Amino acid sequence: MNEIIESVKNLSIGFNSQKGKQISILRNVSTNIKKGETVGIVGESGSGKSTLALAMMGYIKQGLFPLKGECLFKSEDLLKMSSRQLEKIRGRKIAMIPQNAGQALTPNLKIGYQIDEALKLHTDLNKTERDKKISELLHKVRLPSPETMAFRYPHELSGGQQQRVAVAMALAGKPDLLLLDEPTTGLDVTTQAHVLELLRFIAKDTGTSMIYVSHDLGAIAQVSDRIVVMYAGEIVLEGPARKILKEPIHPYTYGLLKSIPKLSLAGLPASMPGSQPQPGSINEGCSFYDRCNLANDNCKKNSPDLEHIKELDTNVRCFNYKELINQNNNLQTSITKKSNNSEANEVLKLKDVSISYAKQKFFDQLLNKISDQNPTVKDINIDIKKGETIALVGESGSGKSTILKSIAGLLKTKDGQIKFEKDRILSSDLKKRNPNDLRAIQLIFQNPDESLNPNHTVEQILSQPLKLYFNLSGDELKKNIIDLLKKVRLGEFYMSRYPRQLSGGEKQRVAVARAFAAKPDIILCDEVTSALDVSVQAAVLNLLQQLKEDLGTTYVFVSHDLAVVRAISDRVAVLYQGRLCEIGPSQNVYKFPSHPYTEVLLGAVLEPDPDIKPKLVAEDIVEEKPPEKGCSFQGRCPRKIGDICNSEVPPWQIGENGNAIRCHINIDELASLQQ
Amino acid sequence: MESNLITEDKQKNKLEKAFEILKTMASKPSGLIGLTIVLFHVVLALISPYIAPYDYKAISPNTMLLAPSAEHWFGTDSLGRDVFTRTILGGRTALTVTFFGSLIALLWGGLLGIFCGLVGGKIDDVVMRVVDAFLSIPWILAMLLIVSLLGTSTEVLIPALGFFYGKGIVRVARAATHDVIAKDFIVSARARGHSNMSIIWNEIIPNVRDAILVEGAMRWSWMLLGFSSLSFLGFGVSPPTPDWGLMISNARGLMSFAYWSVIAPIVGLSSLIIGINLTADAFAKALGIDRSTKAPV
Numbered sequence: 001m002n003e004i005i006e007s008v009k010n011l012s013i014g015f016n017s018q019k020g021k022q023i024s025i026l027r028n029v030s031t032n033i034k035k036g037e038t039v040g041i042v043g044e045s046g047s048g049k050s051t052l053a054l055a056m057m058g059y060i061k062q063g064l065f066p067l068k069g070e071c072l073f074k075s076e077d078l079l080k081m082s083s084r085q086l087e088k089i090r091g092r093k094i095a096m097i098p099q100n101a102g103q104a105l106t107p108n109l110k111i112g113y114q115i116d117e118a119l120k121l122h123t124d125l126n127k128t129e130r131d132k133k134i135s136e137l138l139h140k141v142r143l144p145s146p147e148t149m150a151f152r153y154p155h156e157l158s159g160g161q162q163q164r165v166a167v168a169m170a171l172a173g174k175p176d177l178l179l180l181d182e183p184t185t186g187l188d189v190t191t192q193a194h195v196l197e198l199l200r201f202i203a204k205d206t207g208t209s210m211i212y213v214s215h216d217l218g219a220i221a222q223v224s225d226r227i228v229v230m231y232a233g234e235i236v237l238e239g240p241a242r243k244i245l246k247e248p249i250h251p252y253t254y255g256l257l258k259s260i261p262k263l264s265l266a267g268l269p270a271s272m273p274g275s276q277p278q279p280g281s282i283n284e285g286c287s288f289y290d291r292c293n294l295a296n297d298n299c300k301k302n303s304p305d306l307e308h309i310k311e312l313d314t315n316v317r318c319f320n321y322k323e324l325i326n327q328n329n330n331l332q333t334s335i336t337k338k339s340n341n342s343e344a345n346e347v348l349k350l351k352d353v354s355i356s357y358a359k360q361k362f363f364d365q366l367l368n369k370i371s372d373q374n375p376t377v378k379d380i381n382i383d384i385k386k387g388e389t390i391a392l393v394g395e396s397g398s399g400k401s402t403i404l405k406s407i408a409g410l411l412k413t414k415d416g417q418i419k420f421e422k423d424r425i426l427s428s429d430l431k432k433r434n435p436n437d438l439r440a441i442q443l444i445f446q447n448p449d450e451s452l453n454p455n456h457t458v459e460q461i462l463s464q465p466l467k468l469y470f471n472l473s474g475d476e477l478k479k480n481i482i483d484l485l486k487k488v489r490l491g492e493f494y495m496s497r498y499p500r501q502l503s504g505g506e507k508q509r510v511a512v513a514r515a516f517a518a519k520p521d522i523i524l525c526d527e528v529t530s531a532l533d534v535s536v537q538a539a540v541l542n543l544l545q546q547l548k549e550d551l552g553t554t555y556v557f558v559s560h561d562l563a564v565v566r567a568i569s570d571r572v573a574v575l576y577q578g579r580l581c582e583i584g585p586s587q588n589v590y591k592f593p594s595h596p597y598t599e600v601l602l603g604a605v606l607e608p609d610p611d612i613k614p615k616l617v618a619e620d621i622v623e624e625k626p627p628e629k630g631c632s633f634q635g636r637c638p639r640k641i642g643d644i645c646n647s648e649v650p651p652w653q654i655g656e657n658g659n660a661i662r663c664h665i666n667i668d669e670l671a672s673l674q675q
Numbered sequence: 676m677e678s679n680l681i682t683e684d685k686q687k688n689k690l691e692k693a694f695e696i697l698k699t700m701a702s703k704p705s706g707l708i709g710l711t712i713v714l715f716h717v718v719l720a721l722i723s724p725y726i727a728p729y730d731y732k733a734i735s736p737n738t739m740l741l742a743p744s745a746e747h748w749f750g751t752d753s754l755g756r757d758v759f760t761r762t763i764l765g766g767r768t769a770l771t772v773t774f775f776g777s778l779i780a781l782l783w784g785g786l787l788g789i790f791c792g793l794v795g796g797k798i799d800d801v802v803m804r805v806v807d808a809f810l811s812i813p814w815i816l817a818m819l820l821i822v823s824l825l826g827t828s829t830e831v832l833i834p835a836l837g838f839f840y841g842k843g844i845v846r847v848a849r850a851a852t853h854d855v856i857a858k859d860f861i862v863s864a865r866a867r868g869h870s871n872m873s874i875i876w877n878e879i880i881p882n883v884r885d886a887i888l889v890e891g892a893m894r895w896s897w898m899l900l901g902f903s904s905l906s907f908l909g910f911g912v913s914p915p916t917p918d919w920g921l922m923i924s925n926a927r928g929l930m931s932f933a934y935w936s937v938i939a940p941i942v943g944l945s946s947l948i949i950g951i952n953l954t955a956d957a958f959a960k961a962l963g964i965d966r967s968t969k970a971p972v
Contacts, residue, residue, distance in 0.1 A: 455881035
């Protein structure tokens with residue numbers, strides 16, 4: 001068990017900048033991987049975690065080169081091997097599972113053929129043995145009907161199934177070490193939980209060592225025996241998973257764990273100030289100095305070494321770690337948010353809204369109607385009160401973004417009405433809305449890289465809505481822009497910057513400022529934090545909450561992340577296949593009884609705590625179309641009671657907690673089932 | 676803290692930016708050669724009337740078809756005119772006509788392409804099919820028809836060439852627009868209720884400008900070739916104005932024994948075309964829109 005299979009020694013990897021300076025991305029990294037052990041490498045984007053993982057299989061990205069150190073796999077240095085020698089090791093000894101299996105599989109070859117290729121390359125089996133092995137592998141990764149699965153093409157599989165095929169291919173060569181680079185990041189919550197469960201099973205079953213790279217501490221917590229925390233190209237903390245997650249003794253890890261929203265906590269997570277330094281910008285002192293609340297003068301001048309603490313079996317890179325020992329109960333705290341006045345007026349009302357993506361037939365075009373019996377989004381009734389944050393939650397394909405687009409007028413509704421302020425119907429055609437209604441509803445997008453024009457300065461970006469809605473110009477325009485930047489905690493000097501000169505969090509702040517420039521009544525937030533790093537996400541959530549409390553704005557917040565929704569929302573609407581399943585005050589939706597789908601979703605959430613295991617109550621099948629009759633969740637429901645679920649649309653039931661559930665099962669019975 | 680992220684990209688005004696791009700272009704040998712050739716031709720076109728040693732239209736029976744010598748550096752042509760004089764003057768009309776022609780092509784092709792890309796739907800379909808129809812007509816035939824109806828003055832040639840060379844730019848501009856149109860910042864501008872014109876001007880043009888400019892530069896060199904072909908066929912510049920295409924056409928019958936009178940204009944024309952091509956390539960690379968880089972394997 002204690003045999004070391006790969007060991008990295010003093011590894012530094014870097015590149016030459018345009019000015020000829022040598023800049024390192026990895027700095028002096030040393031770690032060991034033991035046989036049968038799963039090591040989680042965690043860090044924010046740019047921390048060097050992927051570079052380290054790839055170097056561990058002897059691969060260095062173009063433009064980068066090793067500066068010093070070695071990667072010893074069974075006492076041979078991978079970085080000095082020729083590509084011929086590496087060929088014998090990769091796949092056979094070290095295998096990799098990519099982030100996006102959909103892109104890693106060849107689209108025009110059958111699954112079985114692709115696994116067969118891996119087997120041909122890495123084993124000496126003959127044809128019949130290989131065929132047997134293929135179905136064995138497919139069985140092992142728990143794909144449904146492995147016999148027929150081999151004859152399918154990658155596009156016929158769902159994302160989770162594709163990821164399973166990638167796992168099967170990696171296992172084909174019986175590797176000693178499996179490398180996983182964010183293997184579950186693109187997947188839905190329930191699928192993610194299932195894939196992680198599979199990986200844990202495989203690690204135990206085959207005794208393979210694994211290196212699991214992720215930014216998501218929740219996923220890492222589920223699979224890892226040991227955790228390595230990276231920051232700015234260095235290992236800052238390394239030790240047994242439980243110790244790291246329960247009693248983090250490095251201020252960065254501590255802050256990171258605090259900034260993750262948790263299901264068990266209402267209220268907003270604490271945020272860390274600042275962002276990770278760029279490679280090459282640290283000259284002296286600790287790389288975390290800028291953001292650390294334990295920092296003193298010593299930290300500014302001297303860079304701490306990785307220190308081994310025997311009693312905790314942990315390596316830590318901090319001078320003041322002792323201050324963090326024994327004060328970790330504070331991990332379970334959050335910032336309470338002001339609750340809004342629930343008596344407030346209705347500001348937006350969705351009444352029987354249906355939206356269809358179906359192409360109009362010729363006659364329907366002439367008659368200007370949409371005749372789709374089974375639209376993507378159907379019968380949405382939501383009343384949104386002034387000043388509240390209502391969250392729409394669901395997995396991909398649940399129609400949450402579609403509804404948002406309709407409210408913004410970017411997508412026509414098929415039926416139903418969207419009413420704004422005292423029963424004034426908003427046209428579903430953007431061009432027919434009056435300028436004041438357009439001003440009142442603003443959007444913030446998921447990815448600020450796409451939502452900010454790369455060729456505009458921050459000043460130009462923010463002046464667009466100000467010019468359009470308020471006709472401002474000259475000094476007044478400038479004054480307003482500075483005010484807006486102040487509101488989102490950015491300085492005046494940001495005005496002349498281009499988006500590419502800003503960090504992810506800063507860009508999203510600019511996007512937030514642009515939305516607020518219109519002095520809107522409602523802001524539609526479309527997954528606004530999912531492209532951001534965890535520590536930055538907390539800061540943006542806090543900013544949004546602060547702005548809402550100051551300005552009384554209403555948010556419609558779309559997210560797939562139940563913990564984020566828990567942190568920010570007052571009310572939650574759970575959607576499946578474009579139909580509402582449950583709606584209610586957020587503290588109640590997160591309690592039982594709840595709709596079976598909410599139960600499934602909540603069970604699959606990964607908490608950064610090794611003691612809280614996800615509860616997998618439903619299969620992770622992907623349904624492409626909503627069912628034509630009956631309950632939308634009939635296909636996956638773990639509590640399905642019979643034919644009635646297939647034939648009749650379930651009625652609304654209101655629980656004593658105030659949440660409304662759409663289910664055939666009596667709400668009291670549901671409560672006793674879920675106890 | 677967050678501000679230390681901004682290290683290299685300092686704020687520059689537009690002139691400094693243009694200078695920066697020129698510097699990047701000149702940093703590679705091919706770009707430097709291209710820029711030098713183009714600069715040489717432009718300067719030559721500007722000063723040639725003042726440095727020409729002879730009168731370009733002076734005919735003399737005594738000096739017919741003389742070989743290159745100290746007096747006549749590039750020899751003389753069949754009418755006894757100095758080939759050096761006519762060569763250095765011969766690029767003036769071509770450069771002017773094609774420069775303004777490309778500008779026109781850029782303007783109408785670029786704007787129409789962007790518009791089609793933005794509005795899409797039926798308007799886009801109809802316009803693109805019309806453009807396709809024009810693309811299928813051999814341009815030289817259509818040009819011949821136009822000049823034979825309207826004459827060969829520059830006022831006819833510039834818009835006519837501009838029209839025929841703009842069709843390709845429509846496609847490029849439309850494709851470049853399609854690349855940015857799905858981005859969220861356009862959706863965001865739409866949702867705010869900006870007009871199409873404002874979206875084109877503020878959001879799209881800054882993002883497609885570079886691609887269209889590079890395409891325009893390429894078209895310029897093609898148009899130069901096209902214009903010279905017209906002159907060669909006798910539909911471009913009318914004699915006795917010196918022009919490379921015309922000079923090649925006049926001297927080609929005597930190529931076997933008076934090669935000098937045909938080589939000089941050929942060198943002039945081809946060097947300018949190569950120069951513009953190299954410059955356009957370097958321009959594309961400097962702006963970072965060149966797609967010929969290796970796949971990151």
